[in-house]
Amino acid sequence: MEESPLHPFELHNYIPLSLGGLDISINKAVIIMWVVVALVAYLMLRAGASRQLVPGKLQSLAEMLVDFIRGIILDTMGKDGMRFFPLVATLFLFILFCNLIGLIPGSYTVTSQIVVTAVFACVVYGLSLVMGFLLHGAKFLGILVPPGTPGWLLPLMIPIELISQLARPISLAVRLFANMTAGHVILGVLFGLAISGGVLIGWLPFAFTIAMNGLEVGIAFIQAYIFTVLTCVYLGDAFHLHGHDDHAH
Amino acid sequence: MPPSQDPFYAGLGQAVRIGTDLLASLIVGGGLGWVLDTYLLDSTPWGMVVGLVLGVIAGIRNAYRSAMRWPGSPPDTESKE
Incomplete structure (x- = not known):
């Protein structure tokens, strides 16, 4: 019974594959990602197929999600941010479904692997950098100088701003990964207590497990939401280089 | 009210953000x-000391800034229904 609480996060290759020295083996995480992609695509296509004026259950759920994502974009980037809608919606739905599917016992939480979240974060941050340099050219480096900085403060402000810029992808990746991992470790430990406690006392941790599972559903939503909001904020920063205050609603 | 403006989610989102933002600036x-110390300047420990101090400053500054953006915080007294 002596098992590390991190044991469930270990991946074992089902089908070892390699492509030019690159390890592309099929493991549980890969399969779950395929399942998530298939599920999201199926649900969304199915919901969009009928297009009734009075929406059915599935269609109204999809409309709610789309409305939610559009609300986030309009709040953070304004109207011209809508061209990123496909990217933002894909990210949100993929992360949300990964988090939720991971809560089914026996399944796997893909977002508890920092590789996955780091790739998302790097894509988002890289895109914001590319966008910024394309739109503003070398003037985009001005993002390192907050408006209204006196000249003598520049040697201090530029390193600080550089650090906080570089911290963005890291905090994006670490937040999602850490929240998902920590939640599942807690669930695992509580359930282990319930099993080893027996009938007499085991019901107490078991009740906590159920309560925590409910909380984890909320966390799954909130983490997907935060990732999406921050994606929009970073892309928006690249758009309006400290221009008008785009955070006023 | 659209869910993205639900004060509960907005507040929870902010709360979760600030913690990791502090940590990430420290790491960076x-x-x-x-x-800088190990590969470029050979000035152990000073680069890391200065870097950590700057990281703390950057982290706190970011936390402060995102707290100030919070709808309903004192400086930008927006109407909060």
């Missing part, structure tokens, strides 16, 4: 300082 500051 310390990491940059360490890289």
Whole structure:
């Protein structure tokens, strides 16, 4: 019974594959990602197929999600941010479904692997950098100088701003990964207590497990939401280089 | 009210953000300082010390800024229904 609480996060290759020295083996995480992609695509296509004026259950759920994502974009980037809608919606739905599917016992939480979240974060941050340099050219480096900085403060402000810029992808990746991992470790430990406690006392941790599972559903939503909001904020920063205050609603 | 403006979610979102933002700036500051020390300047420990201090400043500054953006915080007294 002596098992590390991190044991469930270990991946074992089902089908070892390699492509030019690159390890592309099929493991549980890969399969779950395929399942998530298939599920999201199926649900969304199915919901969009009928297009009734009075929406059915599935269609109204999809409309709610789309409305939610559009609300986030309009709040953070304004109207011209809508061209990123496909990217933002894909990210949100993929992360949300990964988090939720991971809560089914026996399944796997893909977002508890920092590789996955780091790739998302790097894509988002890289895109914001590319966008910024394309739109503003070398003037985009001005993002390192907050408006209204006196000249003598520049040697201090530029390193600080550089650090906080570089911290963005890291905090994006670490937040999602850490929240998902920590939640599942807690669930695992509580359930282990319930099993080893027996009938007499085991019901107490078991009740906590159920309560925590409910909380984890909320966390799954909130983490997907935060990732999406921050994606929009970073892309928006690249758009309006400290221009008008785009955070006023 | 659209869910993205639900004060509960907005507040929870902010709360979760600030913690990791603090941590990430620390990691980046310390990491940059360490890289400078070890590979470029050979000035152990000073790069890391300065980097950590700058990281702390950057983290707190970011936390302060995102707290100030919070709808309903004192400086921008927006109407909060």
